[in-house]
Structure formats: structure tokens, C-alpha cells
Amino acid sequence: xxxxSDIIRRCVAISRAAFGRxxxxxxxxxxxxxxxxxTIRGVLAADLLGALVRGGxxxxxxxxxxxxxxxxxxxxxxxxTPEWPMVRVAARVMAVLRAxxxxxxxDPRVTLAEAESLLALAPSVGDDPTVAPLWDVMRTMIGLLxxxxxxxxxxxxxLPDEARRVRETLAGNxxxxxxxxxxxxxxxxxxxxxxxxxxxxxxxxLRETVQRLPAEDPLRASVLSLEPMLMPLAAVLREDVxxxxxxxxxxxxxxxxxxxxxxxxxxxxxxxxxxxxxIGGTMLGLGEETxxxxxxQAVAHFRTAVDIAPPEDPRLTSHxxxxxLGLVTRGDVTGRMSDAVEADEVLGRAKRLAGGPAHPLWxxxxxxxxxxxxxxxxxxxxxxVALEGLREHSWRVLLQTDLRAANSAARRAAQEAVDVxxxxxxxxxxxxxxxxxxxxxxxxxxxxxxxxxxxxxxxDAGRPDLAARWRTTTASGAAEEAPIDLRREVLTVLTEQSxxxxxxxxxxxxxxxxxxxxxxxxxxxxxxxxxAPVPGYAVIAPAQGPPAYLPLPNLHLFDDLDxxxxxxxxxxxxxxxxxxxxxxxxxxxxxxFAGSLDAMCDWAWRAAIGPLVQQYLPTLPxxxxxxxxxxxxxxxxxxARIPWQAARRxxxxxAVRLVAIxxxxxxxxxxxxxxxxxxxxxxxxxxxxxxxxxxxxxDLAAARVEAYAIHRSFYxxxxxxxxxxxxxxxxxxxGSVDEVRAWLTGANPGAGGILHLACHGVINTDPAAATSYxxxxxGGRLTAEELVELTSRSPERAIGLIVLAACRTGQAISGxxxxxxxxxxxxxxxxxxxxxxxxxxxxxATSVLMYMFHHHLMTKGLPAxxxxxxxxxxxxxxxxxxxxxxxxxxxxxxxQDGLSHVTAWAxxxxxxx
Numbered sequence: 021x022x023x024x025s026d027i028i029r030r031c032v033a034i035s036r037a038a039f040g041r042x043x044x045x046x047x048x049x050x051x052x053x054x055x056x057x058x059t060i061r062g063v064l065a066a067d068l069l070g071a072l073v074r075g076g077x078x079x080x081x082x083x084x085x086x087x088x089x090x091x092x093x094x095x096x097x098x099x100x101t102p103e104w105p106m107v108r109v110a111a112r113v114m115a116v117l118r119a120x121x122x123x124x125x126x127d128p129r130v131t132l133a134e135a136e137s138l139l140a141l142a143p144s145v146g147d148d149p150t151v152a153p154l155w156d157v158m159r160t161m162i163g164l165l166x167x168x169x170x171x172x173x174x175x176x177x178x179l180p181d182e183a184r185r186v187r188e189t190l191a192g193n194x195x196x197x198x199x200x201x202x203x204x205x206x207x208x209x210x211x212x213x214x215x216x217x218x219x220x221x222x223x224x225x226l227r228e229t230v231q232r233l234p235a236e237d238p239l240r241a242s243v244l245s246l247e248p249m250l251m252p253l254a255a256v257l258r259e260d261v262x263x264x265x266x267x268x269x270x271x272x273x274x275x276x277x278x279x280x281x282x283x284x285x286x287x288x289x290x291x292x293x294x295x296x297x298x299i300g301g302t303m304l305g306l307g308e309e310t311x312x313x314x315x316x317q318a319v320a321h322f323r324t325a326v327d328i329a330p331p332e333d334p335r336l337t338s339h340x341x342x343x344x345l346g347l348v349t350r351g352d353v354t355g356r357m358s359d360a361v362e363a364d365e366v367l368g369r370a371k372r373l374a375g376g377p378a379h380p381l382w383x384x385x386x387x388x389x390x391x392x393x394x395x396x397x398x399x400x401x402x403x404x405v406a407l408e409g410l411r412e413h414s415w416r417v418l419l420q421t422d423l424r425a426a427n428s429a430a431r432r433a434a435q436e437a438v439d440v441x442x443x444x445x446x447x448x449x450x451x452x453x454x455x456x457x458x459x460x461x462x463x464x465x466x467x468x469x470x471x472x473x474x475x476x477x478x479x480d481a482g483r484p485d486l487a488a489r490w491r492t493t494t495a496s497g498a499a500e501e502a503p504i505d506l507r508r509e510v511l512t513v514l515t516e517q518s519x520x521x522x523x524x525x526x527x528x529x530x531x532x533x534x535x536x537x538x539x540x541x542x543x544x545x546x547x548x549x550x551x552a553p554v555p556g557y558a559v560i561a562p563a564q565g566p567p568a569y570l571p572l573p574n575l576h577l578f579d580d581l582d583x584x585x586x587x588x589x590x591x592x593x594x595x596x597x598x599x600x601x602x603x604x605x606x607x608x609x610x611x612x613f614a615g616s617l618d619a620m621c622d623w624a625w626r627a628a629i630g631p632l633v634q635q636y637l638p639t640l641p642x643x644x645x646x647x648x649x650x651x652x653x654x655x656x657x658x659x660a661r662i663p664w665q666a667a668r669r670x671x672x673x674x675a676v677r678l679v680a681i682x683x684x685x686x687x688x689x690x691x692x693x694x695x696x697x698x699x700x701x702x703x704x705x706x707x708x709x710x711x712x713x714x715x716x717x718x719d720l721a722a723a724r725v726e727a728y729a730i731h732r733s734f735y736x737x738x739x740x741x742x743x744x745x746x747x748x749x750x751x752x753x754x755g756s757v758d759e760v761r762a763w764l765t766g767a768n769p770g771a772g773g774i775l776h777l778a779c780h781g782v783i784n785t786d787p788a789a790a791t792s793y794x795x796x797x798x799g800g801r802l803t804a805e806e807l808v809e810l811t812s813r814s815p816e817r818a819i820g821l822i823v824l825a826a827c828r829t830g831q832a833i834s835g836x837x838x839x840x841x842x843x844x845x846x847x848x849x850x851x852x853x854x855x856x857x858x859x860x861x862x863x864x865a866t867s868v869l870m871y872m873f874h875h876h877l878m879t880k881g882l883p884a885x886x887x888x889x890x891x892x893x894x895x896x897x898x899x900x901x902x903x904x905x906x907x908x909x910x911x912x913x914x915x916q917d918g919l920s921h922v923t924a925w926a927x928x929x930x931x932x933x
Contacts, residue, residue, distance in 0.1 A: 027054060027055070027058070030050045030053065030054060031054070031060060031064060033046070033047060033050060034047040034050055034051055034064045034067070034068065035064060035067060037068075037071070038064070038067035038068050038070065038071045039067070039071070040071070044068070044071055044072075044083065045082075045083065047068060048068060048083070048086050048090070051064055051065060051068060051090075051093070052089070059097050060097075061093055061096075061097065062093060062094050062095070062096050062097030062098055062099065063094075063097065063099045065090045065091075065093035065094035066094040066098060066099045066101075066104055066107060066108075068086075068090055069087070069090050069091065069094060069107050069108075069111040070103065070107045072084070072086070072087060072090070072111065072114070073107055073110040073111055073114065084114060084115070084118040084238060085118065087111050087112075087114055087115040087118065088115050090111070091108070091111055091112060091115065094108070095108075113157075116161070116162070118238065153186075153189055153190050153193060153196060156186050156189055157186055157190070157199075157200075157203055160179070160182050160183055160186050160203075160207075161203070163175060163179060163182065164176075164179050164207060164210060167179060168210070168214065170419070170504050170508060171378075171380060171416050171419055171429065172419070172420070172421075172425070172504045173420055173424075173425035173426075173428040173429050174420060174421050174422050174424070174425035175504070176211055176214055176215075176428075177211075177424070177425070177428070179207050179210075179211060180204070180207055180208050180211055182207075183203055183204040183206075183207035183208070184204050186200060186203060186204070187200035187201055187203065187204040188200075190203075198229060198230075198232045198233055199233075199239065201229045201232075202226060202229045202230050202233075202239055202243070205222065205225050205226035205229050206226055206243075208222045208225070209222035209223055209226055215428070216431075218254065218258050219250075219254060220250075220251065220254050223246075223247070223250055223251075223254075226243055227243060227244065227247065230243045230244065231244075245281055245284075246281075248274065248277035248278050248280070248281050249278050249281055249295060249298045249299075251274070252270035252271075252274045252275075252278065252302045253298055253301060253302045255268045255270070256268075256270075256301065256302055256304075256305050256306060257306075259306070267305060267308060269305060269309075269314075270302045270303065274302075275299065275302070275303070278295070278298065278299045278302065279299060281295055282295035282296050282298075282299060289328050289329065289330055289333075290329060290330055290333045290335065292328055293324070293325040293326075293328045293329035293333065293335065293336075293339060294325070294329075294335055294339075296321045296322070296324045296325040296328070297321070297322060297325035297335070297338065297339045297342050299318075299321045300317075300318040300319070300320075300321035300322040300325065300342055300343075300346060301318075301342055303315075303317055303318035303321065304318040304342070304345060304346055304349060307345050307348065307349045309349060310353060312350075312353050312354065315346065315349050315350045315353055316350065318346045318349075319343065319346040319347060319350055322339060322342045322343035322346050323343060325339040325342070325343075326339045326340060326343055336373060337370050337373045337374050337379065337381055337385075338381060340366050340367070340369055340370035340373070341367070341370050341381055341384060341385060341388065343366050344363040344366040344367045344370065344388055344392070345388060347359040347360070347362050347363040347366065348360065348363050348388070348391065348392060351363070351395070357395070360392050360395040360396060361396075363388075363392045364389065364392050364393065364396070367385055367388060367389045367392065368389075370385050371385050371386070371389070376411075376515070377411035377412040377414070377415040377515070377524055378412075378415055378508070378511075378512070379412070380412070380416075382409055382411070382412035382415075383409040383410060383411075383412040383413065383432075383436060384409070385409065386405045386406055386408050386409025386410075387406050387409050387436070387439075387440070389405045389406075389409075390402050390403055390404075390405045390406035390409075390440075390443065393405065394443075401447060401449065401452075402443075402447075403440065403443040403444045403446075403447055403449065403452060404452065406440045406443055406456075407440055407444070407452055407455060407456050407459070409440075410433075410436065410437055410440060410456060410459035410460065411459070411524040411525065413429075413430060413432070413433035413436070413437075413459060413460060413463060414459065414463060414466070414523070414524040414525075415511060415515075415524055416429040416430075417429045417430050417433070417463040417464060417466070417467050418466075418467050418470060418507070418511055418523075418524075419504065419507050419508060419511060420467065421502065421503070421504060421507070422805075423464055423468075423804075423805050423833075423834075423840065424790065424834075426463065426464035426467050427464050427790070427833075427834040427835065427838055427840070429463075430460075430463040430464055430835075430838060431835070433459070433460040433463055433837070434460040434461065434656065434657070434835070434837035434838075435460070436460060437456050437457055437458075437459045437460025437461070438456075438457065438460065438548055438656060440456040440459075441453040441454075441456040441457045441546075441548065441557075441559065442548075442554060442557075443456075444456055445557060445559070445569055450559055450560070450567040450568055450569045451529050451561075451567045453546075453557075453559050453569065454526070454529065454532070454544075454546065454559055454561050454567060454687065455525065455526040455527075455528075456526075457526075457546045457548065457559060457654070457656065458526030458527065458546075458654075458686050458687045458688060459525070459526050460837060461654060461656070461685065461686035461687075461688075461837055461839065462685035462686040462688065462689055462837070462838060462839040462840070462844070463838065464834075464838050464840050465685050465686070465689060465838065465839055465840050465844055465845075465847075465848050466686065466688050466689070468808045468812075468840075468845070468848040468849075469688075469689070469692050469848045470523070471494075471502075471812065472812050472815060472850075474487075474490055474510060474514075475487040475490050475491055477514055477523070478490065478510065478513065478514070481513055481514060483513055486509065486510060486513060489506065490502060490506065490510060493506060511523070526686075526687055526688060527687045527688060527691050529561055529567060531687075531691055532544055532561045532687050532690070532691065533561070533562075533563055533564075534691075534694070535687075535690050535691045535693075535694035535695075536561070536562075536563035536652070536690075536694075537563055538694040538695075538933075539652075539690070539693070539694050539932075539933050540645075540647070540650065540883070541563065541650045541651065541652050541682070542562065542563050542637075542640055542643065542649050542650050542651060543560050543561065543562040543563060543636075543640070543651050543652070544560070544561040544651075544652045544654065544684065544687060544690060545558050545559070545560050545561075545632065545651050545652070545653050545654065546558070546559040546560075546653075546654045546655075546656060547572075547575065547628055547653060547654070547655045547656060547659050548575075548656050549575055549576060549577050549656060549657055549658070549659055550572070550573065550574075550575050550576035550579075551576075552576070552579070555571045555572060555573040555575070556571070556572040556573070556574070556575025556576060556627070556628075557569050557570065557571060557572055557575075558570040558572055558628060558631070558632055558636070560636065561687070562640060564640065564641055565639075565640065568636065570631050570632065570635065570636060572627060572628055572631060574623075574626050574627040574628075575627040575628055575659075576627075577657070577658055577659070580623055580627075582616075582619040582620050582622065582623040583620055583623050583627075583662075585616040585619065585620075586616040586617055586619070586620035586623075586662075587658060587661065588616075589612065589613040589616040589617075590613065590616075590661060590859060593613045593859070593860065594828065594831075594859070594860070613923070614921060614922075614923050617663075617666075617922050617923060617926075618921075618922060620662070621663075621666045621667060621668035621674070621922060622668050622670075624662055624663075624664055624666065624667035624668070624675075625667040625668050625669055625670075625675065628664070628667070629664055629667035629675045629679075630667070630669065632651065633649075633675070633678055633679060637649050637679070647680070647886065648678070648679055648680050648889070649678075649679045649680070650679065650680040650681075650682070650885070651679060651680070651681055651682075652681075652682045652683065652684050652690060653681060653682070653683050653684070654683070654684050654685070654686060654687070655683070655836075656836075656837060657836050657837060658836055659836075660683075660832065660836040660837075660839065661831075661836065661858060663858055663922070663926040663927065663929075664681050665681045665889075665892065665926060665929075666922045666926035674896065676889055676892045676893055676896075676926075677893050677896070680885055680886060680889045681889075682885050682929070682930045682931065682932075683929050683930070683931055684931065685839035685840075685844050685847070685931075686839070689839075689844070689847060689848075692847070692848075693847055693852060693853075693931075693932040693933055694933065696850060696852055696933070697818070698820070698852060698933060699773045699818045699819065699820030699821075699852050700773075700820065701773065701774055701820055701821065701877060701878060702737075702772055702773065702774075703734060703735050703736060703737050703738070703772075703878065704735060704737040704738045704770065704771070704772030704773075704774075705735050705738040705739075705771075705772035705773065705774030705775055705776065706738060706739050706741070706759075706760070706763045706771070706772065706774075706775050706776070707727050707728075707730055707731040707735060707738060707739070707740050707741075707742075707775075707776045707778075708727065708741055708742050708755045708760065708775075708776065708777045708778060708779055708796070709723060709724045709726070709727025709728055709731075709740065709741075709742035709743060709744070709750070709755070709778050709779075710723040710724040710727065710742055710743050710755075710778060710779060711741070711742040711743065711754055711755025711756070711779055711796045711797035711798075712743060712749070712754065712755075712797055712798070713779075713780060713795045713796070713797070713798075713799055714797070714798045714799035715799070716780075716795060716799045717780045717782075717795055719747075720778065720779070720780070720863050721745075721747075721863070722863040722864040722866070722867040722913060723778035723779065723825065723863060723866070723867065724742070724743050724744065724745045724747070724778070725745050725867055725909045725910060725913070726778050726825065726866065726867030726868075726870050726871060726910070727740070727742060727776060727778040727825075728740065728744055728745050728909075729867075729871055729906070729907045729909065729910045730776055730870065730871060730874050731776075732907065733871070733874070733875075733905050733906070733907065734874045734875070734877075734878040734879075735772070735774065735776075735878075737772070738772050738774075739752050739753075739763075739771075740752055741753035741754065741755040741756075741759050742754065742755035742778075742779070742797070743755070745909055754797035754798070755779070755796055755797045756796055756797040756798065756800055757796050757797075757800035757801065757802050758800075759797075760775075760777075760794075760796060760802060761802070761810055763775065764807075764810050764811060764814070764817070764819070765810055765811075765813055765814040765817060766814075766817070767814070767816070767817070773818055773819050773820035773821065774819075774820060774821045774822075774823075775819065775821070775822045775823070776822075776823045776825065776870070776874070777794060777822070777823065777824055777825060777826060778825045778826070778867075778870070779794055779795060779796060779825075779826050780794070780795035780826055780827065781793075781794055781795070781824065781826030781827045781828055781829040781842060781857070782794075782795055782801075782827075783828050783831055783833065783841075784833075785831075785833060785834065787834065790833045790834040791803050791804065791805070791833060792804045792828075792829070792831070792833045792841060792842045793842070794824075794826060794829075794842065804833060804840065804841060804842050804845035805845070807842065807845040807846055807849060808845050808848050808849050810849065811846065811848075811849025811850050811851065812849055812850075815850060817850075819846075819850070819851045819852065820851075820852050820853065821851070821852065821853045821854070821855075821877075821884055822843075822846050822851050822853075822854050822855075823854075823855045823870065823873070823874075824842060824843055824854065824855060824856045824857065825855075825857075825861070825866055825870050826842075826857065826861075827857060827859070827860040827861055828857060828858070828859060828860060829841065829842040829843050829856040829857050830842075830843045830844075830856030830857055830858050830929050830931075831858065831859075841856065842856065843855075843856030843929075843931055844856075844931065847931055847932050851932065852932055852933045853883075853884040853885070853930065853931065853932040853933050854930075854931045854932055855873070855884070855888060855928050855929070855930055855931075856928070856929055856931065857927045857928055857929070858926075858927050858928075858929060859923075859927050861927045861928075862918075862923060862924055864913045865895075865913075865918065865919055865923075865924035865925070866924075866927075867910065867913055868895070868910070868913050868914060868919060869891055869892065869895055869924065869925050869928065870891075871906065871910055872890075872891035872894050872895070872903075873887050873888055873891040873928075874887075875891075875903050875905075875906075876890045876891055879903070879905075883933075884930060884932075884933070885930040888928060888930050891925075892925045892926070892928070895919050895920055895924060895925040896920050896925070897919070897920045898920075900914065900919075902914065
């Protein structure tokens with residue numbers, strides 16, 4: 021033991037080094053040799069922390085690693101000086117930054133709460149020029165970690181801008197400028213990788229930035245040490261191919277470099293395990309490797325990762341999944357059944373660690389487990405576990421705070437759902453296939469409907485306190501105001517309270533049947549396109565009888581010239597219409613839209629509607645009410661752009677004359693609509709006729725005639741806004757956004773329950789600014805997102821029907837399987853039925869169709885779906901019995917040619933009740 025004189029000598033040396041008059045590393049070592057009960061030890065540790073803080077986050081890495089132990093010593097006997105609070109906060113911030121640079125995982129919520137509590141104890145510290153920029157970096161870094169852990173897509177989108185703001189803040193400090201640049205580069209790299217992009221260009225920028233730092237800088241060393249690991253792994257993740265088309269594999273030199281990194285003596289066990297798992301993943305090539313030697317080595321590396329990772333390491337779940345994939349691959353290569361058995365055990369452990377659908381690997385684990393169990397003899401229904409894995413998508417989407425984030429969270433859902441559904445059909449289980457398909461459909465739309473029901477669900481679950489917090493947070497009516505922490509807590513409560521996981525699962529067959537009975541339909545049909553060599557399918561939930569499926573070998577979108585020409589023409593036509601300077605009649609595209617649509621009608625019958633009508637419908641009981649057979653379609657992917665009611669039998673008969681066809685975004689949305697009490701139509705409502713768009717779009721003269729005639733003939737007790745047939749403004753109002761908003765949310769029962777909108781509809785599908793809106797008076801815009809919010813504010817407002825006689829109001833904003841459009845936004849808000857459009861509809865022909873629709877609805881008392889079918893059949897002729905009450909200006913529209921052409925009538929689709 022040191023004597024008193026030695027202790028004094030060391031204390032003096034430590035104090036001198038802390039203020040720049042000695043070796044700092046030796047001083048830190050001497051501090052740890054002092055007796056633990058020496059009171060001055062805390063003061064000396066605080067002095068050393070001050071020296072490290074003055075060095076900033078670019079100090080030597082081995083010194084930064086001393087921060088935590090020095091803080092522990094200093095806090096036992098802290099100095100009573102004005103400087104200590106600042107030093108304490110700065111040291112803790114730098115410790116967190118060091119841990120982040122070295123990839124050490126900690127709970128970001130706990131870390132942020134600790135740092136905020138320190139600032140609360142010493143609020144002036146946050147303004148200190150030494151601490152403030154470091155605090156800003158740490159807060160942004162923790163935000164990145166939290167967003168990744170929570171699956172908060174909106175936060176992930178904001179973080180690059182946040183990091184750039186931090187960089188600008190640090191630009192005024194020469195010692196930290198490069199550090200700020202590197203931090204912004206690193207954030208860009210993480211967000212690009214998270215979105216599924218190629219992170220190598222972002223890493224190249226990061227590498228160039230850190231090379232401006234001193235050679236001994238810890239950030240520089242940390243980044244450059246990752247390059248041997250990241251580049252080969254990136255080639256695998258991006259499925260790079262060489263000039264021969266073969267997959268790029270890591271070279272022996274690259275693998276040796278990766279191994280050298282993994283064997284560095286300064287790595288923590290968790291980091292070492294991560295590097296070994298990276299080597300295994302690179303060698304395995306996403307399970308595509310067929311060389312037995314490389315597969316064996318990959319399995320060995322994953323075993324090493326699993327063995328050395330600390331039990332509490334959150335990356336252990338990923339390492340177990342990698343090991344299971346390696347075992348499956350080895351079993352495929354060698355034919356050994358024992359590998360499948362072990363993979364099942366490994367995945368069981370991974371599933372227990374993951375805990376549930378909140379884990380980002382939940383669907384991967386369950387899909388791989390289903391794949392393993394298909395190899396097991398005697399395992400019943402192996403696809404059931406894959407179906408369970410799809411709950412992750414519902415969780416992730418329900419967690420998001422806005423539409424863009426929800427769409428981002430759902431980007432993998434539809435394809436994974438189709439893959440699982442096909443597995444179900446291999447085992448002749450259409451009921452499970454239906455639930456799988458619905459698990460990937462319309463999830464953002466489902467989240468919008470669920471936001472309205474969360475308080476009630478929480479009260480039913482015995483948590484009125486949480487329901488009150490939700491209502492307080494979303495008092496304005498905008499559910500996106502609920503922060504991610506509250507959403508996670510709510511979802512956890514609601515899923516734990518349900519033994520069946522009903523919140524995350526698609527409706528059962530019984531629930532779908534009940535909805536079909538309520539809306540008076542015979543069957544719900546999912547149309548799944550073919551992917552060679554797998555055929556397409558119609559997967560059917562009937563109102564009566566067992567679920568079924570039909571293979572549809574012709575239901576392929578990109579191997580049939582007719583449907584390819586139609587989709588190409590439709591895309592180019594949409595692009596032309598979106599450009600106000602372009603003349604639609606002078607398209608460069610040689611494909612004629614009307615001609616391509618005409619040919620597509622024959623394909624639609626051959627590919628799907630014909631087999632359904634001729635093979636399946638005869639097996640169902642005939643409707644006893646005298647109505648035609650009625651099917652509700654859920655077309656997957658780009659099949660949503662096909663006007664199925666215009667499918668044409670070889671004898672020239674259109675499907676609209678044989679069956680009634682509605683569409684649904686999903687079974688969830690069908691059940692949602694069916695559960696609402698019906699609203700009987702009355703001659704009262706709001707009719708909007710061609711409001712002056714303020715120069716943003718051309719006039720719609722025929723729409724004015726249409727809307728005015730509809731108002732006077734069928735809704736004389738309602739209100740007409742917009743412009744009259746002669747172009748003059750209505751005395752009741754110009755058709756502004758405020759007028760439509762007021763009608764949608766008004767409590768006056770005299771407002772009626774029908775809204776007819778004859779105006780412009782605009783859609784932008786650019787992922788960075790995706791939206792769809794109605795263009796109203798003065799250029800006012802009413803977006804799909806706002807429509808959900810508006811109708812959610814007034815749940816007691818009963819709206820029976822909204823007719824969107826505007827262009828492309830049924831086209832999905834961001835992905836066909838999300839089905840989020842102007843039309844479905846109204847359904848999510850509680851509107852019972854909606855008519856929307858699939859393309860830019862012709863002005864004059866639409867006016868006739870819409871008049872006939874309201875004629876059948878109000879004069880003949882038909883439900884909305886049958887009124888549309890009758891109106892479309894009427895357009896086909898060959899003779900048109902003209903209603904006696906049709907005004908003369910509307911009759912003049914009957915003189916035009918082409919009323920019977922598909923472009924004139926098939927663009928409208930019915931949704932809802």
C-alpha cells in the first residue's frame with residue numbers, strides 16, 4: 021500500500037496534469053491507484069474530467085473511454101465549485117457520444133432522460149459555449165437511435181435536416197467543424213440504409229470527411245475501421261452482379277480484412293459479435309450461397325457471434341436469425357434434415373427474444389420459421405407462423421404519426437402478404453390466405469380509421485387514464501399529434517389486452533361474412549396478379565359457404581400486350597393531364613388511350629371476371645331479392661387500375677350488365693363501412709359545381725350543367741355552390757374550401773347526407789410530396805389527409821354518400837396496395853358510400869352519367885352501388901330512355917357520340933355500403 025507521502029505526491033501530480041502541467045494518461049492511472057475512501061479523490065476526478073472536456077469529442081479515444089469511470093468517482097465526493105455542473109454535463113454528453121461512435125448500445129430513452137435531468141439541475145449549462153453544441157449533437161444522435169428503435173419513420177425523415185442544422189451550429193467552432201460534417205454524413209448514411217437505398221455513396225462522403233481529422237482522432241479511426249466490413253456487405257445487400265450476371269461475392273482478401281477487424285483486441289464483446297455476424301452474412305449472400313465450404317464458414321461465424329454476444333445485447337436476435345438462415349442454407353446444400361431441426365430451435369429462441377410484433381425482425385423470424393417448418397415432416401399448417409409474422413406491419417403502421425410515415429412503414433407489407441398468401445394456398449387454406457392478403461392492404465387507411473376508435477378501445481381495456489391522455493393530446497382532432505411514446509404505450513396495452521391480437525390481425529372469415537350480409541353482397545374477392553411461374557389467383561370469401569380460390573393463369577400484368585398498352589397509355593395520359601401546358605389531344609405517345617382501354621376489356625374478362633362469373637358464381641345460392649349477383653373486389657397492386665366492371669365477354673356483353681361490382685380497400689375497410697348505421701338519401705345535401713379554380717385549371721362547362729341539373733332535379737332542398745351553367749357564381753357561395761369543410765363537419769341535421777362534387781381532382785404521386793386534393797374556389801385545396809381529419813372531428817355527422825365527379829379521385833396517392841385516395845379518405849372518416857374515378861373523366865359524358873346515377877338513386881330508390889350499375893348500363897344503349905325531368909341543357913349532351921364507349925362510363929367505381 022502506498023504511504024502518505026506517495027499519496028500526496030500522486031495527488032499533486034494529478035492536479036498539475038489536470039491543468040496542463042503533466043501527462044494526463046499517467047494522471048488518470050494514478051487516480052485509480054488512490055485509496056477509494058480518500059475524500060479528495062472526487063475533486064481530482066472532477067479536475068481530470070475538466071481537462072477531458074476541454075479536449076472535446078475529438079480527444080484520444082482511450083481517454084474518452086475513461087469518462088464513465090471518472091464520472092463515477094467524481095460523483096461520490098463532487099467538488100462544491102461553480103464549474104462542476106458544467107463539467108459534469110459536458111463529460112456525460114461526451115461519454116454518450118463516444119459510446120455512439122463505438123457502436124455501444126444503450127436505451128436512448130434512459131440516456132436522454134438522464135442528460136435532461138442533469139440540465140434541469142443546472143439550466144445555465146445548456147447555454148455554455150463548450151456544452152451547448154455537444155448537447156445538440158447528443159440530442160440529435162439519441163433522436164436517431166430512438167427513431168430506429170421505435171420504428172418512427174417521421175423522425176427518420178426529419179433527422180438528416182436536424183443533423184445539417186447541428187452541422188451549421190458547429191461550423192462556428194473550428195475544432196468541431198469537421199466533427200459536425202461527419203455527424204451529418206453519418207446521419208445521411210443511416211437514413212439511406214434504413215430506407216433500403218445503397219449506402220455506399222453516403223459512406224464515401226463520410227470517409228472523405230473523417231480523413232480531414234487528425235490520424236489519432238477516435239471518430240476517424242472508428243469510421244475507417246468499418247470500411248472493410250461495410251463494402252462487401254453492401255454488395256450482398258444490394259445483390260450486385262458482375263459483367264456475367266453472377267452475384268458478386270466477397271474475395272478472400274476482403275474476408276481476411278473483415279476478420280482482422282473482428283479480432284481487434286479493443287473491441288467489446290458486443291461489437292466483436294456484430295463483426296463476426298457481418299462476416300457470416302457476407303459469406304452467406306442472403307442465403308443464395310451454394311458453395312458448401314463458404315456456407316460452413318458462414319455458419320461458424322454466426323455461431324461465434326451468438327456465443328460471444330452478451331445476453332442483453334439487442335443485436336443478439338439478429339445474430340440468431342443469421343445463424344438460422346445459415347443452417348437452412350446448409351440444409352439445402354447438403355440435404356441434412358438435422359439443420360432444419362436446429363434452425364427451428366434457434367428461431368424459437370430468436371422469437372422469444374424479439375417478444376412480439378413491435379420488434380423489427382418479427383416478420384422475418386416468422387417467415388423463416390415457416391420456411392423451416394415446411395421442411396419438417398408432420399408439421400401441420402406451417403404457414404400459420406408466417407401469418408403471425410405479418411402483425412409486425414400493422415404494428416409499425418399504427419405506430420406512425422402521419423400519412424407519409426405510415427406509407428413508408430408499409431412499403432414491404434403488400435409483397436410479404438402476397439408471398440404468405442401463396443404459401444397458404446399451397447396448403448389449400450384460402451381462409452388464411454384471405455387474412456394474409458388483408459394484412460398487407462390499406463394499412464395507412466386502417467390506421468386512419470383506428471385513430472378514431474383508440475379512446476373507446478382503451479376504456480374497454482380498463483385504461484380510462486390512457487384514453488384521457490390520448491384525447492387531451494389529440495384535442496384538435498389530429499391524431500398525428502399523439503407522440504410516438506404515447507402511441508407505443510397505447511398499442512402495447514391494446515395488443516396485450518387481446519388474446520387474439522385483434523387490433524393487429526385482419527378480420528376473420530365470420531366477420532367478413534357478416535359485413536357482406538350487411539351490405540347485401542355475395543362475395544369479397546382478392547385478385548392477386550401472376551408472378552411467373554406462379555399463376556394469379558382469385559381468393560374468395562363468400563357470404564355463404566366455404567372460402568375458395570381460383571387459379572387465374574392469365575392474370576399477369578406485364579406479359580400481355582393488351583394490358584401493357586393500357587397501363588402505359590394510362591400513365592402517359594395522367595402525366596399529360598398533370599401538365600397544364602400540354603395539349604392532351606397532341607400527345608407524343610402513339611398509344612391511343614381509348615383504343616388501349618377497349619382491348620383491355622377483353623383481357624379483363626379472360627383474366628379474371630370470366631372465370632368468376634362462369635365458374636364460381638353458379639356454385640353460390642342465387643340472390644332471393646331479384647338483384648344481380650354482387651361482388652366486392654380487392655385488386656392487389658396495379659390490378660387496382662383496371663376497370664373490372666368493363667370486362668367484356670366474347671359476345672360483346674360487358675360485366676356491368678351481368679354482375680354488380682364494387683371495390684374495397686381491404687376487408688378491414690369493408691367491415692368498417694358495414695358497421696356504420698346506414699343513412700337514407702333525402703332531397704337535401706350539398707352540390708358543388710365547377711368552382712372557379714383561380715386560373716389553376718381550365719373551366720368545366722359541362723360539370724356546371726351537370727351539377728346544376730342534379731341540384732334542381734334531385735336535391736332542391738339542398739344548397740348549390742360554385743358556378744351556374746352560364747358561369748356566374750351561385751348566390752349561395754363560390755364553392756370554397758371553407759364551405760365544403762363546414763358542410764362536412766356541421767351539426768345541422770338540415771344539411772343533408774349527400775355531397776356531389778363536380779370539380780377538379782389533382783394527384784401527385786411523387787414520394788417526397790405525395791398528395792391528392794380537390795381544387796375548389798380560388799385555388800383552395802382540400803387534401804385526402806385533411807378529409808380524414810375533418811370527418812374524424814365530427815363522428816356524429818352522418819354522411820350517406822359522396823360523389824367525386826372529378827379526375828382520378830380513386831387513384832392511390834402512394835402505392836396501389838395502400839389504396840389511400842380522396843375517395844377512401846372519406847370512407848375512413850365514416851362516409852357510408854363513395855363514388856370515385858380511376859382516370860381523367862370526359863366532361864360532357866360524365867355529366868350524363870352522373871345525372872342518370874342520381875336519377876336511379878333518388879327517383880327509383882336504388883342503393884348507390886345499383887344506381888351506378890344501372891346508370892352505366894344505360895350509357896351502353898343502344899337506346900336511351902330519357903327521364904322526363906331531364907333539363908334541356910343536359911339533353912343537349914345526349915347528342916354527342918361516344919356515350920357508350922368505355923371511356924365515358926367505366927371510370928367510376930363504387931366503394932362502401
